[in-house]
Amino acid sequence: MKISTIGIDLAKTVFAIHGVNERGRAVLKKVLKRDQMAAFFANLPACLVGMEACGSAHYWARKLQGMGHTVRLIAPQFVKPYVKTNKNDAADAEAICEAVARPNMRFVPIKTVEQQSVLSLHRVRQSFVRARTAQANQIRGLLSEFGLVVPQGIHQLAGRVPSILEDAANELTGSFRQLIQRLLEHMKELDRQVHNLEVQIRVLHRENEVSCKLARVPGIGPITASALVASIGDGKSFASGRQLAAWLGLVPRQSSSGGKNALLGISKRGDTYIRTLLIHGARSVIRAANRKENKEGWLYSLLQRRNPNVTAVALANKNVRIVWALLVHAREFRSDYMATPTAA
Known part of the structure; x- marks a missing residue:
């Protein structure tokens, strides 16, 4: 019995397991108690393991990774479309096993x-x-x-x-x-x-050196920087700064159809706590900018055209993209930084 992919429906005491082979055929359907989990996966050949990003998921992900398995965490809303029948533990485990094998699936970074x-x-x-x-x-x-x-x-x-x-x-x-x-x-x-x-x-x-580096960005203080580092790590789980901003719900919602693009308010998805800290930090930057005598720059020009609340969200979005660039490219923040234009 060669198992290539396993889906685990996590719980407090009872865990549903669903495994498939290389052809996608179900070869394992099992229910394990909590004290049986470690022994079962320790004796199992290395395979791809999928779990929902819920309570105790990061603990089990670290534990199974230590046994040589490749672990992927999936947001629960991405698993739900793969549930074929009524909701139960076995159906959830099967849906997780199906979702983790999708090539375009998005995964949640495993926290230390x-x-x-x-x-x-x-x-x-x-x-x-x-x-x-x-x-x-x-x-x-x-x-x-x-x-x-x-x-x-x-x-x-x-x-x-x-x-x-x-x-x-x-x-x-x-x-x-x-x-x-x-x-x-x-x-x-x-x-x-x-x-x-x-x-x-x-x-x-x-x-934390990385946290101190992020705190140099205007609008990001020690608490916000600490929360960002603890949540996104090195930032390499995100393909771009815009993807990180979308993960935090700082980009517009879409209601587009028939070739007509309609952008609404921000999506407010993701971590509400970090998004709140970023927007409050942006508001403090706006208040400080209004007290300055020099009324120039991107922020002031945006304030002339948009509501202060809209400007605060835009600045929070910009700060998130800066954070991603600082983390992924290991750079230091420079207020006078100018992007080098790429050759055609």
Whole structure:
């Protein structure tokens, strides 16, 4: 039984396996428990293994690569069209096996342990930021029910809520004051956690030469640079800077038919977190550009013709392409760089 390609439907405890030979004929249909996976693939001749890019996929990809197999990770939305029947584990494994053998299939880069560790810091920091924002909104909403309106901004809450609680002239009861004080302390604790994680990310950023190189691009700071390096690695998994921008959802959606091209807003596909960081960084560059006396250059001319939000997305797109060029060609960022025209 010669197996050339295997599709694995990953799960927590039960894994569905589907294998085919060189002619595409199914020769293996099996269900394995988690503790059986390593022993099974260690005794299997090297072959092409496909998996969906889901939970624990990068762990199993690294483990199977260490056994000599060629592993490819596929985005789940690219596997779905190959499911022939109703959804179940066996059908999913067969669809993955079919999809991984397609010559034009796009694959997800396999992350290292270090990359996953850095991204874990970013994800936890993001969850703390969301919880802090939700807590601030809850405090502001509860106080507004008593006619006490606090201006927007977390720093406004930290500065004004204590004086509100100490004001005996308002109608707040003792139990309600204690409740708001408890919520305020919880918000401050979340803010402290966010700050501590940012310190860890900045330390890792300073220790990474590639991350420091990306941070020299205007609009890309330590947090954005760290997230980019942890997500895309050396960038060689992407054929061009535009493909990387498309992966991050910074290119227009298309609705074209009959030879008529219709470009819509950005696709917003890919990693929402990195896209948000890039656009916020671009907004900071725009604010700094508006304060300068010298009103020249590509950015200012675009601001004259387009909405600031459109300009921010365009600058984020440009920065992503610069990042790809710096990573793939091992270059340093130069603000005065001019591309050399190619000979006809």
